[in-house]
Amino acid sequence: MAKNTHTLTDIQLRQWKKQGAPVAKSDGDGLTFTLSNAGTASWTLRYYQNKKRRELTLGNYPDITLSDARRLASAHRAAIDGGADPAQEKASRKQKESTPEWSIKRLAEDYRVKRLTPASFAASTLYYRNADLNNVIIPKLGSRPVPDVTGQEIVQMLRDADNTWTISKRVLTTASKLFDHAAGLHIIAINPCAGVSLTSLLGPRPPIKKRVMLSEDDLRTLLATIDTLGTENGLALRILLATCVRTNELVTAQWKNIDLENGSWFVPNELTKTRTGFLVPLTPPVVAWFRRLHELAGNSPYVLPARVTRKLGQPITTRTLWAAITRAFDTGRLKITKFTPHDTRSTAKGHMRNLGISEFDTERALSHAIGGVSGIYDVREEIPEKRLALQKWADFLLTLTPTI
Template sequence: MPREINRLNDKQIRAWMKAGAPVAKADGGGLTFTLSAAGTAAWVLRYRHGGRARELTLGQYPDLTIQAARQRASKARAEIQRGTDVAREHQRAKAEAVAAKSFRELANDYMAKAFPKLADTTAKQRRQHIEGVIFPRLGAMAARDVTTADVVALLESVGKKKTANVAELVFTALSEIFRHGLARHAVTVNPCAGVSVAAICGRAEPRRKRLKLTEEELRELLPALPRIGPENTLTVKLLLLTCVRIGELARAEWQHVDFERAEWFVPEANSKTGRGFTVPLVPAAVALFKELRPLASGSRFVLPARQERRVRNHAGADVPFNQRALNAMLHKLCDDLGSKVRRFTPHDLRSTARSHLAALGASIIVAERCLNHSLGGLVSVYDQHDYLTERRAALETWAAFLQACESGVPWLRESNVVQLRAA
């Protein structure tokens, strides 16, 4: 007796999809309609090859109609009767399609999947190197055809035109793309393996060391800050008092500033570490935020771009201020102050705060927590305390020290040191 086929119809399928419960209904001849718990409806052909049960996904419903699914199943059954393992052939064809991807396609896939997990500045810099440096040389090649010789030639070119430091960054981006390709089976080898940028371009220049502004420099700098304008002055002081990164303050929004609790929450999206954290605000920091409120002119950002810049560059959109503008203003101010204050960047204010916090008596853990640094090792695993009370006490001592520097009052350690007791 022949097996019954064409058992299903659209009305039944729509009813099952509306019900939403997982189902697997046979249409006959091995063709099966499946509905997953997640709501994905698909056509699957079930068959046996070499005595083993096999499955071939034909397509999703309703993109693949009943009639089209039956036609595909009929063609596949004919291949099966000729001894072909159609599921295995389908897998091989997919693997070949992935392997045939151009380097550009592989790199774009890497950026789409990896960049959301990177800090904004890191992702932006890496995209520039990939699209501006790597694509012109390797973009059109099949990813699997890129060789170690191609990588070496690219790095040699970058080293001659730019610097060994840039070559290192380009090599990092290239290595990450090929690691991604190996994981996706788009390539079988990593042509970056065994390559040394130093051997090709020479050793990169050592990274600039973080700078700590001394007490004498702070006493010169703080009273001179009004020369760079009110918003910039308040920004520099907030960076010192909160110890945050410039990017975290630049993206701060008023909805996250709690004046009653004297706290500012930095959400995951704005944190370099990818973890949200709370910054205790000492009274001086609260006062600075309150001074900035009217200057924001209704923007959701604590530090919005100036209105003329918004209109000129962003079609009037509400965007945060440009961090590079502050850096330029600080360099100009330091040049005006001559040898009294060394040139520094906004990020140097973090190393300045960290160094002075230690000198003022803050413990290593409290000082590191003030900067939202990961403590690493077993401490980061087992110590889940946020040290909010201890951080607030340390920052209050730091604020008092800064106030003494700004006002020209001597900082008498014997009388001004506050014991940072555990909460």
């Protein structure tokens, strides 16, 4: 540190202040008295840090006297000699104070607008991401400043939610994506979810439920009693079976994407799991089921409009069919192998293979992404092999029931 060589006096300061002429006078060791054209007198400490010239405003005179300024300058110079950069630290504090605090609730709102969009995720993914935010993450952490959230709080959140292993995994994934968004905004440097282990918290992951393939007898019984699930539910389940689409793709379907005259249904990008739209060939029985649903839908743009008054103008949810099937099993109306709506796809896959349809064409029928060169160069929307496979599968279903 340079030798202390103070040059200013209180008398000089008062005279300069009274005269009002602009001045800039050094007291030594970087401490400078400045009087502006506007008559504002202030103290500035000038110094070098990492070979860069810095200036730190200490305050105004006479609020800060000469002796006060010297004491402040001395303390700052000691910190500077120790590697501190008080001007940079002051600027950082001012920026932090001027920036609205990012709470988890505010972060979630920003995340929804910028990341949770139909262009980025399927409707089912959006539904569950929002459900995790609304039901678990925001109620538990909503008021917490984002930078203050720790891994321990994430663990406690998962414990308090008391969900199954699978649901806890989903919530943890949603939380991790949320904090990835915070890192992208430079609010945090490290994602607090990074070190959280569900295996440590809940033990090993339970065995993944095996998909169900309904037997011919199961299908025969189901098709004979399917309308006991409700007219719309019965028609929807028939269509799920015959078209091999995912439940969400059907329950969110709109009439504008269905061409019954030409037997085709286009599932747009935003409604698909892969974010790539595809054409579903409609066989004559499926066209007939859609026509019956069209009569029941009235003026709704949706194939399966909501049946609850407060949700008019929306489609049914993915749980509607699941709930109808569950009730049928619980009341004894269905006495076959237990299944879920998604099991219609594994059922179709198995029976189509038994019917001699190739693995490649069954994958097309299920609208799975085709890998390799075929997936790159075969860009057809109308695929005759897919239509033939679904026609053969629909014909088989008709052999199991006397009516469509």
